[in-house]
Amino acid sequence: MRLALAIALVLSGCSGEAPPSLGGNPENGKLLLRQFACGSCHSIPGVANASGNVGPPLAGVAKRVYLGGVLPNTPENMASFIREPHKADPRTAMPAMGVTEAHARDMVAYLYTLK
């Protein structure tokens, strides 16, 4: 019974709702994530050589509730966190990498495909 209920609960979580978006280009975002060396600290599915384990894996980050443990996950907040992590958490080890607003939008578009 419990197994069956567990299966039912898991399946009920799969709704096909479209991801919120800032209108960025996910393919470009994937390239940018590589260019800004995000993968040296994070493992990122689909990004070449992205297997770092300094920060948390970004697999499933689209569904994660908090970014950096401090900021509720929305496309706007993710873009802001990528550009200026210290604005959200002055103590974070994640550095500001000089990402422009347009680049951050593209990165967010790709990261939001990681469910």
Added chain:
Amino acid sequence: MRCRFIIAGVGLAAVLGAGITVYAGWYDISATDQHLAPTYWLLDTGMRRSIKYRARGIAAPDLADPARIRDGAFLYRQHCLQCHGAPGVAPAPFALGMTPVPVPLVHTARSWTPAEMFWVVKEGIKMTGMPAWKYRLSDEHIWAVVAYLPAMAHMTPEQFARARVFPPQPASPEEAPSVEPSAKRGVEAINQYACVTCHEIPGIVGANAPVGPTLAGVASRVMLGGVLPNSPENMVRWLRTPPHFAPLTAMPDLGVTERDARDIAAYLATLK
């Protein structure tokens, strides 16, 4: 031969029917829908048999000790009254909406042995809402509650209302654990501190909701919470007071004891 086919067919149809009922959502999971009488009987009997079996061999201390009963009177009001009520006192409104509804302990005290009550309070009962107090109360305080129950069961509502209660002596400051950290005990602690409700943790069955990051590979992760270099010692410190290291973190201080933090860390250290 034909009979065997029929039995197999009926069995298969039953399994299939149960599967469809669950998957289609026809099974009513609501707390307002009481179990059918046979289901209730099965669950209730299973619970009773399990408690009797698991509580065997537990030796009770002196439960007539007035100091122990006095401590129990306070602890009962603090931790049990809200759900179980007391002589002349109804459970809190939220408790009335639970299924199963928490039972009146004035009856429990007359029908269960102290060892059985101790086991239930300490370990809790899954799928009922009865929590385990093992990680919240010392054995001594659990025995105090057990000692108080028979006394309460013989009180009039007026006696209960008029009784004056006093908090127990404050617990002695936490001592450094003398036992080796145990990853096995850590698995239980991970559930009891609800870690698995906010993190995906390989090997732990639970909600695994992605509130915080996955803990797969956390043993080899460089930073904890993005702020603290990962080491066995820092993991224990982080688990005990995350906001101390990351004042803005959404991860709360869960009141993890030093021993429990060490056990949890021992399990997390296996996630390479």
